[in-house]
Amino acid sequence: MTGTPSRRRHLSALRTPLGVVTALLAITVLVLAVVAPILWTDSAKAVDTDDILAGPSAEHWAGTDNLGRDIVFRTLVATRLSIELALSATLIAVVVGLVLGVAPQLLGRRAGRLVTASINIAVAFPGLLLALFFAVVFGIGATGAVLAIGLAGAPSFARLVQTMVAGVVSLDYVAAARTAGVGRFRILVRHVLPNVAEPLVVNATIGAGGALLAFAGLSFLGLGVQAPAYDWGRLLFDGVSALYVNPGAALVPGLAVLVTGLSFNLFGESIAKAVGVPTQGTALAPRTVVAPRRSTDHAGPATEAPVGGTDDVVLDVRDLEVAFPGADGPVQVVRGVTFAVRRGEAVGIVGESGSGKSLTALAVSQLVDDLGQVDAERLRFLGEDLLTSDTAARRKMLGTSMAMVFQDPMTSFNPTRRIGGQLAEVSRHHHGLDRKQAMARAVDRLGAVRIPAPERRARQYPHEFSGGMRQRAMIGMGIMGSPSLIIADEPTTALDVTVQQQVLDLLAAIRREDDVALVLISHDVTVVGEVCDRVLVMYAGRIVEDLPAADLATAGRHPYTQALVAAVPSMDTALDEPLAVIPGRPVDPADVPPGCAYAARCPLATERCRVEDPPLAGDERGRVACWHAGEPIEPMQLSTTRTDVP
Amino acid sequence: MATTEALRAAPTRTRGAWTANPWVRFGARRAGRLLVSLWVLVTAAFLMIHLIPGDPVRGALGRTASAEVVAARRASLGLDDPLWQQYLHYLKGLLTGDFGTSLISQVPTSEIISQRLPATLWLALLGFLLAVLIAVPAGVAAGVLTRRGHGRRTELGFTTTSVVLGTIPDFMLGVALVYVFGVQLDLLPVAGNSSAAAYVLPVACLAIGPAAILARVIRVEMVAVLQADFVRTARAKRLPSARVYLGHALPNALTAALTLSGLLLTGMVAGTVLVENVFAWPGLGSTITSSILNKDYPVVQAIILMYGLGVLVINSIVDVSLALLDPRSMILED
Numbered sequence: 001m002t003g004t005p006s007r008r009r010h011l012s013a014l015r016t017p018l019g020v021v022t023a024l025l026a027i028t029v030l031v032l033a034v035v036a037p038i039l040w041t042d043s044a045k046a047v048d049t050d051d052i053l054a055g056p057s058a059e060h061w062a063g064t065d066n067l068g069r070d071i072v073f074r075t076l077v078a079t080r081l082s083i084e085l086a087l088s089a090t091l092i093a094v095v096v097g098l099v100l101g102v103a104p105q106l107l108g109r110r111a112g113r114l115v116t117a118s119i120n121i122a123v124a125f126p127g128l129l130l131a132l133f134f135a136v137v138f139g140i141g142a143t144g145a146v147l148a149i150g151l152a153g154a155p156s157f158a159r160l161v162q163t164m165v166a167g168v169v170s171l172d173y174v175a176a177a178r179t180a181g182v183g184r185f186r187i188l189v190r191h192v193l194p195n196v197a198e199p200l201v202v203n204a205t206i207g208a209g210g211a212l213l214a215f216a217g218l219s220f221l222g223l224g225v226q227a228p229a230y231d232w233g234r235l236l237f238d239g240v241s242a243l244y245v246n247p248g249a250a251l252v253p254g255l256a257v258l259v260t261g262l263s264f265n266l267f268g269e270s271i272a273k274a275v276g277v278p279t280q281g282t283a284l285a286p287r288t289v290v291a292p293r294r295s296t297d298h299a300g301p302a303t304e305a306p307v308g309g310t311d312d313v314v315l316d317v318r319d320l321e322v323a324f325p326g327a328d329g330p331v332q333v334v335r336g337v338t339f340a341v342r343r344g345e346a347v348g349i350v351g352e353s354g355s356g357k358s359l360t361a362l363a364v365s366q367l368v369d370d371l372g373q374v375d376a377e378r379l380r381f382l383g384e385d386l387l388t389s390d391t392a393a394r395r396k397m398l399g400t401s402m403a404m405v406f407q408d409p410m411t412s413f414n415p416t417r418r419i420g421g422q423l424a425e426v427s428r429h430h431h432g433l434d435r436k437q438a439m440a441r442a443v444d445r446l447g448a449v450r451i452p453a454p455e456r457r458a459r460q461y462p463h464e465f466s467g468g469m470r471q472r473a474m475i476g477m478g479i480m481g482s483p484s485l486i487i488a489d490e491p492t493t494a495l496d497v498t499v500q501q502q503v504l505d506l507l508a509a510i511r512r513e514d515d516v517a518l519v520l521i522s523h524d525v526t527v528v529g530e531v532c533d534r535v536l537v538m539y540a541g542r543i544v545e546d547l548p549a550a551d552l553a554t555a556g557r558h559p560y561t562q563a564l565v566a567a568v569p570s571m572d573t574a575l576d577e578p579l580a581v582i583p584g585r586p587v588d589p590a591d592v593p594p595g596c597a598y599a600a601r602c603p604l605a606t607e608r609c610r611v612e613d614p615p616l617a618g619d620e621r622g623r624v625a626c627w628h629a630g631e632p633i634e635p636m637q638l639s640t641t642r643t644d645v646p
Numbered sequence: 647m648a649t650t651e652a653l654r655a656a657p658t659r660t661r662g663a664w665t666a667n668p669w670v671r672f673g674a675r676r677a678g679r680l681l682v683s684l685w686v687l688v689t690a691a692f693l694m695i696h697l698i699p700g701d702p703v704r705g706a707l708g709r710t711a712s713a714e715v716v717a718a719r720r721a722s723l724g725l726d727d728p729l730w731q732q733y734l735h736y737l738k739g740l741l742t743g744d745f746g747t748s749l750i751s752q753v754p755t756s757e758i759i760s761q762r763l764p765a766t767l768w769l770a771l772l773g774f775l776l777a778v779l780i781a782v783p784a785g786v787a788a789g790v791l792t793r794r795g796h797g798r799r800t801e802l803g804f805t806t807t808s809v810v811l812g813t814i815p816d817f818m819l820g821v822a823l824v825y826v827f828g829v830q831l832d833l834l835p836v837a838g839n840s841s842a843a844a845y846v847l848p849v850a851c852l853a854i855g856p857a858a859i860l861a862r863v864i865r866v867e868m869v870a871v872l873q874a875d876f877v878r879t880a881r882a883k884r885l886p887s888a889r890v891y892l893g894h895a896l897p898n899a900l901t902a903a904l905t906l907s908g909l910l911l912t913g914m915v916a917g918t919v920l921v922e923n924v925f926a927w928p929g930l931g932s933t934i935t936s937s938i939l940n941k942d943y944p945v946v947q948a949i950i951l952m953y954g955l956g957v958l959v960i961n962s963i964v965d966v967s968l969a970l971l972d973p974r975s976m977i978l979e980d
């Protein structure tokens with residue numbers, strides 16, 4: 001944590017409009033606190049008995065109080081006392097909080113725990129309640145209120161410090177210092193405090209705003225500053241009793257409190273945001289979640305009638321494109337993909353990450369994030385045109401005939417609902433079954449995917465399932481209907497090696513039983529070769545080769561296909577050898593080169609490749625997009641070991 | 647991934663037969679914590695009187711009271727006994743429903759509380775209900791409208807409004823409401839609780855701030871949850887949008903909101919003190935303020951105890967509902 005970058009980050013807070021405005025306001029208030037009592041104390045004291053509780057006039061902008069004193073001047077002069085009180089209270093809160101917060105570190109285990117437990121109990125009580133308690137103990141008046149608000153604020157600071165200290169202490173170098181025998185106190189001064197200081201100051205700024213508002217509250221109750229002294233809260237208290245006569249008497253001090261409190265508060269927040277400091281309020285930070293995937297209601301142009309003789313085609317995709325908005329215009333991630341899947345056929349889609357294989361699957365299943373633009377010349381599932389707008393009938397058709405299996409079974413189930421209910425939901429919505437019937441079917445399906453004791457398991461929550469079991473339950477969810485197509489996106493990647501095979505076997509069994517087609521997206525060439533009939537190899541958003549799975553290992557014609565296969569460690573590769581990888585980097589979809597996208601990495605690339613994009617040309621062996629398809633490549637050129645990669 | 651491992655291991659952990667049930671362990675732990683907090687609260691309330699510098703009885707009765715009266719009152723309060731005896735006496739009193747006697751009116755504090763408590767309870771309850779009724783639909787709608795990559799402007803407007811409304815202290819909001827609806831428009835009563843209309847302003851005053859904060863959190867959570875894998879799964883089941891948002895996304899967004907609403911509700915309990923003072927509401931809040939000013943310490947002590955109790959009860963309710971809503975939260979604590 002060096003000074004310069006952190007100062008630069010502080011300054012970056014000033015670049016946001018909110019940061020600038022609140023900083024200016026806070027500075028103005030601080031200046032006023034210094035100069036106002038010097039300049040205007042006399043004007044604020046001037047009693048004008050002829051002009052008691054008057055409304056606004058040219059002489060008194062906001063009218064006068066019950067002794068005829070000018071409200072505006074009184075408010076200005078009160079700035080100093082209000083700020084002094086708020087800052088003193090904040091100081092108390094920070095100091096006491098700091099002491100309590102680091103105490104568990106300095107004291108032994110037992111005493112430390114006790115302090116922690118006390119803090120935990122204290123933070124559960126709202127600050128105002130603690131302040132009332134302390135106000136009673138310390139007595140009514142300014143001093144009592146400072147102590148009360150300061151001590152009431154201490155527990156939340158203590159909690160904050162404690163969390164931060166725990167974070168610092170667990171750092172490697174601190175732990176190392178401790179094992180090296182450096183004393184607790186020294187560690188505290190050397191390592192902990194410097195790390196805690198910045199967030200503490202930022203939070204103190206936020207806290208000062210809160211203290212100001214709290215003071216106004218206590219004074220408003222009559223428990224704060226007592227006459228003849230006056231702060232904003234006191235002025236507000238007096239003003240409220242004259243609300244019917246001169247609302248200005250409440251409005252002006254009220255605004256002063258509000259604007260000042262808010263500007264301290266928001267200034268602190270904007271620094272915190274700029275510096276990335278935790279605040280007391282961020283305990284509820286949103287948890288991390290993966291990128292969104294949502295369906296799109298895409299209305300495309302009506303397309304021609306299905307080609308004759310394709311009755312057994314389950315899925316018919318022609319010239320599919322998916323684009324996402326990028327920094328400089330839309331980025332095409334899938335660039336014209338054409339393929340069909342027949343009844344009972346298993347088609348694998350392989351490629352490196354970023355090749356567009358997952359998006360192709362999501363686009364086909366209408367689950368692309370709705371920021372994504374899906375376009376196609378044709379997109380048909382079971383003869384139904386998916387490019388027309390969404391209807392309930394179509395939802396039912398998709399819900400019962402197309403099953404999805406996602407990569408991470410851990411996050412793909414709703415954690416707050418029982419497994420059985422999540423399965424049953426499909427039948428309740430699409431088959432019109434009642435709760436009991438739907439649940440019976442869910443139990444039956446769980447049994448079908450070989451989950452033992454399905455009755456009991458159906459009543460459990462996802463977190464009570466193991467990873468493999470969850471993935472089987474996910475497949476079970478897919479067969480609540482009678483699917484014609486299962487789309488599985490890396491279904492085994494997140495699983496232990498031992499259960500991967502079980503899941504693949506299960507998919508195979510389901511396919512056999514009902515002649516279900518499968519689209520299997522995977523980066524694992526071996527799995528695809530084993531499970532599928534046909535393989536689509538994707539690179540940079542296009543299909544570069546379409547070949548029978550049996551040919552994948554030895555008869556791939558596209559250099560990229562061969563490179564993918566070569567990168568798989570074979571049985572005779574020694575385990576301690578570095579993993580082979582394809583040399584070069586995948587193409588950035590925002591910047592696809594002209595000519596063949598693979599040219600930069602291809603050992604066969606010639607001048608033509610760099611200028612002319614090879615079309616996907618079909619023959620009896622499949623389809624391939626390469627000017628030099630099938631030409632021999634030295635095995636050494638295909639892959640490299642990881643050590644060669646920058 | 648330590649938590650993942652813990653989650654996986656939790657249900658199969660072998661312990662004694664009944665301690666293996668996570669609900670039993672959860673209940674036992676929660677009850678233990680409640681008891682400790684209760685003890686701390688009661689002790690703090692007891693010590694409060696003894697921490698006050700000077701003689702509280704003299705303070706309450708004023709300088710004019712004769713020494714005999716003060717001495718007699720001290721004796722009747724047992725203030726001359728050793729501290730531990732007073733403590734035991736206090737605890738015994740609490741168990742038998744004796745919360746002490748007002749120094750000034752000589753009325754048992756339990757009587758004062760039973761008179762004043764209902765008004766405060768209604769205020770807090772209605773305020774909370776109103777806050778939830780505003781915050782949940784507003785937060786969900788804003789979340790859906792501003793999900794990733796959508797509604798930039800809506801998001802800015804929503805966040806600004808909710809930050810401002812959430813930061814204005816409720817007593818100031820109250821004063822403003824009194825001025826606008828009571829003084830200027832003369833539409834609604836601004837004091838007491840004698841008619842249904844009299845509830846409108848105090849309840850609104852109490853609810854607006856927490857509603858704004860809650861709505862903001864629900865929106866943020868909704869936006870996050872809408873990106874979760876399981877929402878995609880729900881879409882893959884081809885459920886109608888309403889079902890996806892309300893049936894799948896909302897319950898998950900609510901867990902964080904529920905944690906927060908515990909804080910908000912306890913904050914509202916404290917907020918009633920100020921709001922009651924703005925609207926001359928005949929509840930505990932206006933009583934505790936006047937009792938503090940009059941130095942009527944037994945009444946203050948009893949009311950502080952009531953507030954503290956309210957906070958503890960609310961926190962326990964929130965914890966239990968959290969466990970019901972998201973069973974993982976219960977195990978994660980182990």
Ligand code: SF4
Nearest residue numbers: 596599602609626627
């Ligand atoms: S077209 Fe040229 S660059 Fe592209 S894969 Fe074939 S040989 Fe390589």
